Amino acid sequence: MSLLAFVAALFPLNTLGHYIHWHIIYISVANLTVIVLMIIVFAAALLAPFPGRKRRTKQ
Amino acid sequence: MSYTEIERQWTTRLRRRLVKVLPPEKALPDTQPAYVASWIYVFGVTTMCALAVVILSGCVLALRGPMWWHDSPEGHFVNSLHLWSVEIFFFAMVVHLWGKYFMAAWRGGRSLTWVTGAVTFLVSIVAAFTGYLSQTNFDSQWISTQAKDAINATGGGAYFNLLNFGQMLMWHIVLLPIAAVLLTALHVLLVRKKGVVPPFEDEVKAKP
Numbered sequence: 001m002s003l004l005a006f007v008a009a010l011f012p013l014n015t016l017g018h019y020i021h022w023h024i025i026y027i028s029v030a031n032l033t034v035i036v037l038m039i040i041v042f043a044a045a046l047l048a049p050f051p052g053r054k055r056r057t058k059q
Numbered sequence: 060m061s062y063t064e065i066e067r068q069w070t071t072r073l074r075r076r077l078v079k080v081l082p083p084e085k086a087l088p089d090t091q092p093a094y095v096a097s098w099i100y101v102f103g104v105t106t107m108c109a110l111a112v113v114i115l116s117g118c119v120l121a122l123r124g125p126m127w128w129h130d131s132p133e134g135h136f137v138n139s140l141h142l143w144s145v146e147i148f149f150f151a152m153v154v155h156l157w158g159k160y161f162m163a164a165w166r167g168g169r170s171l172t173w174v175t176g177a178v179t180f181l182v183s184i185v186a187a188f189t190g191y192l193s194q195t196n197f198d199s200q201w202i203s204t205q206a207k208d209a210i211n212a213t214g215g216g217a218y219f220n221l222l223n224f225g226q227m228l229m230w231h232i233v234l235l236p237i238a239a240v241l242l243t244a245l246h247v248l249l250v251r252k253k254g255v256v257p258p259f260e261d262e263v264k265a266k267p
Contacts, residue, residue: 038153038154041154045102
């Protein structure tokens, strides 16, 4: 199995989408995944050390 | 030409006004404040880089037309490049927006910077929407027939007809990209003019 076929098997894009339905919230798993990733990246951007920050602050 | 005549030239007056509004050392600064050394400050630039790829890949798609990607592997590749650069564009823009919102980036006379960023976000949503309508497939047909009722309910359907493919394509490849790029340029110039918003603690320290 080629790498492309392996990735395609992991993330099948030619099937019907999966949805989460909870009370009034109705969202596709794909959209929810992107929102969760944005929150993770946002938190990481706040907490992760930036290269050279200490040197710049001293200056 | 006399000195008075040179003084009255529109080019002279405009140049002086531009230099006064945005001096060269502010427009292209050598350094940035120490607090800019944080990952939260990189998402604005990421958004602009993604916008550049969106525009370039869109230009290549425009050369061959909106149907190209259906029957050509190269067209499919460029179309995918266009789609995924848009995904990164919105991803980075939303993280940038969250960061600036929680920093209250409109402080210190930066309200117009905030407003131009917010309007760019709204314009980009309409640009992405018309992009969906320009796919020339069942997906675009479905979206246009579903969304037309919402637009018609606002009374805007006579001016913005979602079922008119030519009109939607023109909005997508001419009007909205021009608006998004001009607003982004204005946004960046305002950031240069007013400077990057400082963290709250630095602002408190700076006050007498």
